[in-house]
Amino acid sequence: MKLLRLAPENTKFGFMRFRRFSYPFSAVMSIFSVVMFLVVGMNFGIDFEGGTMLELRAKTGQADIAALRGIGDKLGLGDIEVQAFGNGTDASLRVRVQPGGDAAQEAAVGKVKSALGDNYEFRSVEVVGPRVSSELVQSGTLGVVLSIVAVLSYLWFRFEWQFAVGAVIATMHDLLLTVGFFSVTQLEFNTTSIAAILTIVGYSLNETVVVLDRIREMMKKYKRMGIADMIDLSVNAVLPRTIMTATTVFLALLSLVLFGGHVIQSFSIAMLWGLFVATYSSVFICSPILIYLGVRTDAQRAADAANPGAAGAAKAGA
Amino acid sequence: MLRFARWKVASILGMTLAALLVIVPSFWTKETLDSVVKAMPKWLPIEQVVLGLDLQGGAHLLYQVDSADVTRTQVNNLRDDIRRVMREESIPLSGGIGSPKDNPRVVQVLIPDAANRAKALTKLRALAQPAANPTTSLLGVAGAASADISVDPNGLIKMTVTDAAVNDKIRKSVDQTIEVLNRRVNALGTTEPNIQRVGDDRVLVEVPGLQDTQRLKDIVGTTAKLEFRLVSQPGANPADVETLSEFDKDGQPIANYPVEKQVMVQGEDLTDAQPGFDQQTAQPVVNFKFNIRGGQKFGEVTSANVGKPFAIVLDNKVISAPVIRGPITGGSGQISGNFTVESANNLAILLRAGALPAKLTIVEERTVGPGLGQDSIEAGKKAAYVGAALVVIYMLMTYGTFGVFADLALFVHIAFIFASLILLRATLTLPGIAGIVLTIGMAVDSNVLIYERIREEFKAGRSVVSALDAGFTRAFATIVDSNATMMVAAVILYFLGSGPVRGFAVSLGLGIVTTIVTAVTMTRMMIALWYRWAKPKTLPI
Numbered sequence: 001m002k003l004l005r006l007a008p009e010n011t012k013f014g015f016m017r018f019r020r021f022s023y024p025f026s027a028v029m030s031i032f033s034v035v036m037f038l039v040v041g042m043n044f045g046i047d048f049e050g051g052t053m054l055e056l057r058a059k060t061g062q063a064d065i066a067a068l069r070g071i072g073d074k075l076g077l078g079d080i081e082v083q084a085f086g087n088g089t090d091a092s093l094r095v096r097v098q099p100g101g102d103a104a105q106e107a108a109v110g111k112v113k114s115a116l117g118d119n120y121e122f123r124s125v126e127v128v129g130p131r132v133s134s135e136l137v138q139s140g141t142l143g144v145v146l147s148i149v150a151v152l153s154y155l156w157f158r159f160e161w162q163f164a165v166g167a168v169i170a171t172m173h174d175l176l177l178t179v180g181f182f183s184v185t186q187l188e189f190n191t192t193s194i195a196a197i198l199t200i201v202g203y204s205l206n207e208t209v210v211v212l213d214r215i216r217e218m219m220k221k222y223k224r225m226g227i228a229d230m231i232d233l234s235v236n237a238v239l240p241r242t243i244m245t246a247t248t249v250f251l252a253l254l255s256l257v258l259f260g261g262h263v264i265q266s267f268s269i270a271m272l273w274g275l276f277v278a279t280y281s282s283v284f285i286c287s288p289i290l291i292y293l294g295v296r297t298d299a300q301r302a303a304d305a306a307n308p309g310a311a312g313a314a315k316a317g318a
Numbered sequence: 319m320l321r322f323a324r325w326k327v328a329s330i331l332g333m334t335l336a337a338l339l340v341i342v343p344s345f346w347t348k349e350t351l352d353s354v355v356k357a358m359p360k361w362l363p364i365e366q367v368v369l370g371l372d373l374q375g376g377a378h379l380l381y382q383v384d385s386a387d388v389t390r391t392q393v394n395n396l397r398d399d400i401r402r403v404m405r406e407e408s409i410p411l412s413g414g415i416g417s418p419k420d421n422p423r424v425v426q427v428l429i430p431d432a433a434n435r436a437k438a439l440t441k442l443r444a445l446a447q448p449a450a451n452p453t454t455s456l457l458g459v460a461g462a463a464s465a466d467i468s469v470d471p472n473g474l475i476k477m478t479v480t481d482a483a484v485n486d487k488i489r490k491s492v493d494q495t496i497e498v499l500n501r502r503v504n505a506l507g508t509t510e511p512n513i514q515r516v517g518d519d520r521v522l523v524e525v526p527g528l529q530d531t532q533r534l535k536d537i538v539g540t541t542a543k544l545e546f547r548l549v550s551q552p553g554a555n556p557a558d559v560e561t562l563s564e565f566d567k568d569g570q571p572i573a574n575y576p577v578e579k580q581v582m583v584q585g586e587d588l589t590d591a592q593p594g595f596d597q598q599t600a601q602p603v604v605n606f607k608f609n610i611r612g613g614q615k616f617g618e619v620t621s622a623n624v625g626k627p628f629a630i631v632l633d634n635k636v637i638s639a640p641v642i643r644g645p646i647t648g649g650s651g652q653i654s655g656n657f658t659v660e661s662a663n664n665l666a667i668l669l670r671a672g673a674l675p676a677k678l679t680i681v682e683e684r685t686v687g688p689g690l691g692q693d694s695i696e697a698g699k700k701a702a703y704v705g706a707a708l709v710v711i712y713m714l715m716t717y718g719t720f721g722v723f724a725d726l727a728l729f730v731h732i733a734f735i736f737a738s739l740i741l742l743r744a745t746l747t748l749p750g751i752a753g754i755v756l757t758i759g760m761a762v763d764s765n766v767l768i769y770e771r772i773r774e775e776f777k778a779g780r781s782v783v784s785a786l787d788a789g790f791t792r793a794f795a796t797i798v799d800s801n802a803t804m805m806v807a808a809v810i811l812y813f814l815g816s817g818p819v820r821g822f823a824v825s826l827g828l829g830i831v832t833t834i835v836t837a838v839t840m841t842r843m844m845i846a847l848w849y850r851w852a853k854p855k856t857l858p859i
Binding site for chain 2: 003004005006055057101102103105106109113121122123124125126127128129131132139140142143146147150151154155158191192194195198199201202203205206207209210213214217237238240241244245247248249250251252253254255256258259260261263264267268271
C-alpha cells in the first residue's frame with residue numbers, strides 16, 4: 001500500500017529568515033486583537049455578566065421570533081436578545097442582568113415563563129446572579145494567569161531560561177489572538193471559553209516543547225553551528241510530526257464543530273482557531289526568540305569565555 | 319526494545335480486558351443493570367458512567383444563606399438574653415434595650431447605677447463567653463467571645479456580636495439547612511439528589527432528571543417558619559403588634575390583620591403534618607399534630623381566648639385567621655386557607671421537614687430539560703464516532719501496519735478513559751466528551767512523535783532494530799514534557815472550574831495519563847512482537 005505523506009520529505013525551509021515577515025505580521029495581529037478587545041469588546045455570556053439565558057422549543061410549528069423580542073418591553077425587563085436556531089423551532093432568549101440583586105434575576109425568569117406559558121418547552125434555564133458572575137470572572141482570570149505562571153516555572157526547570165521566555169511569549173501571542181478572535185467573531189465568551197483558552201495554552205506549549213526539545217538536542221550534537229541554522233534544522237526535522245499531529249487534532253475538532261451540537265459550538269470553534277495559532281506560533285514566534293535572546297551551546301560559551309570580543313560578532317552574525 | 323517479558327505482555331492484556339469489562343455495564347439498560355447487580359457479589363464495580371446534569375437533564379441550584387438574616391436572629395437572641403439577665407437580677411433599666419440605627423450588630427442597655435452595673439456586667443460577660451462547641455474548640459476558635467462588651471462613662475453597656483460568632487452561626491445554619499433540605503427534597507420522591515455545602519455560606523442542590531423545577535424551587539426556597547399568634551384586640555400596645563397580610567392563590571393580598579408579635583406556638587412543636595380535605599367544605603387543608611409541649615401550650619392559650627381570632631402565620635404571611643370556638647386540647651388541628659391540592663401538599667412537606675434557620679437566596683440556577691440532555695448525548699456521541707473514525711483512517715493511510723498498532727492503542731486509550739471515569743465515579747459532561755474527542759486527536763501525537771523519529775533514524779542509516787529503539791527512547795522525553803504542560807492546564811481547570819468545565823478537566827487529565835501508558839508501552843509491545851514475528855529487513859513507514 002502506498003502510504004500518504006502530507007509533509008514533504010527532507011525539507012530545508014529557511015524558517016528563521018521568515019521571521020522578518022512573521023514578526024511584524026504577528027505584532028500587527030496582536031495589536032489589532034488588543035484594539036478590538038478594547039474598542040469592540042467581547043460578547044460576554046451570562047457566566048461573566050450575570051443574567052438569564054433560556055432555551056425554548058415551540059411546541060407546535062415555528063418559534064415566533066418577533067413576538068419573543070416584544071416580550072422584553074412588555075414585561076419591563078429591558079432589551080431581550082433573541083436568536084433562532086435549529087430548524088426555526090428553537091430559540092434562545094437572553095435577559096440582561098436585572099437591577100435588584102440575586103432575587104431580581106429569579107423573579108425575571110418567573111415573569112418570562114408565565115408570559116410564554118404553554119406554547120414553548122423550556123429546554124434549559126440558566127440564571128447567574130451578580131455575585132456568582134463576579135466570582136466566575138475572578139476565578140477565570142486567576143486560572144489563565146496561574147496556568148501561565150505554572151507552565152513558565154515548569155519550562156524554566158526543564159530548559160534554559162531563554163526557552164521558557166520564548167514559550168511564554170508564544171503563549172501570550174496565542175492568548176491575545178484568541179481574545180481577538182472572540183472579539184471579531186463575537187462568539188459568546190463564557191466559562192467553557194476559559195476552558196478552551198486553557199486548552200489552547202496547553203496545546204500551544206505542547207507544540208512549542210516539541211520544537212524546543214529538538215533544538216536542545218541539536219545544540220548538543222552540532223556544537224559549532226550558528227543558532228539560526230540550528231533552529232532551521234530542528235524545525236525542519238519535526239515538521240512532518242507537526243503537520244501530522246495538527247491534522248489529527250484538526251480532524252477531531254472539526255467533527256466536534258460539525259456534530260457536537262450548539263451547546264459546545266463556540267468552545268469547539270475557539271479551539272480550532274487555537275490549533276492554527278498554536279501551530280503557527282511554535283514555529284514562527286517561539287524559536288526565533290532564541291536568536292534574539294542569544295542562546296549559545298556549551299562549546300560556543302567556552303569560546304566566548306576564551307575570546308570575549310568574538311561573542312558580539314557571533315551574535316550579530318546569527 | 320525487543321525483549322518484552324511475558325508477564326508484561328500478560329499484564330497489559332489483563333488491564334485492557336479489565337477496562338473493557340468495567341465499561342460493559344454502561345451499555346446496558348437500567349433493568350439489565352439492576353438484575354446483574356443483584357446476581358453478582360457486592361464488591362464488583364458494576365456501575366455505569368455517571369452523566370452530568372447537562373447530559374441527563376436536571377436542576378442545579380446554588381443557594382446562599384442570608385447572612386443578614388442570621389445576624390438579625392443572633393442580635394434578637396442576645397437582646398432576649400440581656401432582658402432575661404436584667405429580670406433575673408431585678409435591675410431597673412432606664413430607656414430599655416435597643417440597637418443603634420447605624421450598627422445593627424450592637425445591643426445596648428443603659429444602667430446608671432454603678433452597683434447594679436457591676437452586677438449586670440459579671441452576668442453579661444459570662445453570657446458573652448460561651449462561643450464554642452467541641453468541634454470549634456479543636457480548631458482553636460474556643461475562647462473567642464460571642465460578643466464584645468464596652469461600657470461608657472454614662473453607664474451605657476454596648477454588646478457587639480463578633481465576626482467569629484456570626485461566622486460560627488452561619489456555618490451551623492448551613493449544616494442545619496442541608497439537613498432540612500435533605501428531608502424536603504427526599505419527600506418529593508426524586509432520585510439521588512445531591513445537597514452539599516459550597517464555600518462558607520452556600521448550599522448546592524442538584525437534582526437529576528427533574529421535570530418540574532418550579533416545584534423544587536418552591537419547596538427548597540421557602541423558609542417555612544410557622545407561628546400561631548393571637549390577632550390583637552383593640553387597645554393593645556402598638557409596639558407589640560404588627561400588621562400582616564393574607565394572600566389569595568395568585569399571590570394578591572386580600573386582607574390585613576393586626577397580629578401580636580408574641581408567638582403562642584411555633585412550627586418546631588409539630589410532630590406531623592399531612593395534606594387532607596375539610597370534611598364540610600371539601601377544600602384542601604393541612605392536618606397537623608403537636609408534640610406534648612406544643613399541645614399543652616396551644617390548649618392553654620385557646621382556653622383563655624375563646625371567641626377571639628388567632629392567626630396562622632407562615633413566613634410573615636397570614637395563611638388564615640380563624641376564630642377560637644372552644645379550647646383545643648387534643649394536640650392536633652387543621653390549617654385551612656387558600657390552598658390548592660398542590661400547595662397544601664407542599665406545606666405539609668415543609669412542616670414535616672422543619673423550618674430553615676435562615677432565608678435562602680438563589681444565586682445561580684442551571685436547569686437542563688431531559689430533551690436537551692438527550693440531544694447533547696446524541697451530538698456528543700456522533701462527534702466522538704466521526705472524530706475517532708477520521709483519525710483512525712488517517713493514521714492507517716499514513717503509517718500502514720504501524721498505523722494499525724496506533725489505532726489499537728487508541729482504542730485501548732479510550733477504553734481506559736471510560737474505565738477510569740467509572741471507577742473514580744467521575745462525572746461525564748458534554749465538555750467532558752469534547753475533552754475525550756480532543757484527546758483522541760492528541761493521543762496519536764505520541765505515536766506520531768515516535769514513528770517520525772523512527773523514520774528519521776532509519777533514514778539516517780541505522781538498522782531496523784536500532785532505529786526502532788532510538789525512536790522510542792528519544793521521543794519519550796519529548797512526550798513527557800509536552801504532556802506535562804497539558805496536564806498543568808488540566809489540573810488548574812479542575813480546581814477552578816465547576817460542573818461541566820470540571821468534567822472537561824477530568825477527561826483531559828485522564829486522557830493524558832492513559833496516553834502515556836497506551837501510546838508508549840502498548841505500541842512498543844505490539845511493535846516488538848511484530849518484529850519478532852515478521853523479521854523485517856526494512857521499515858514499513
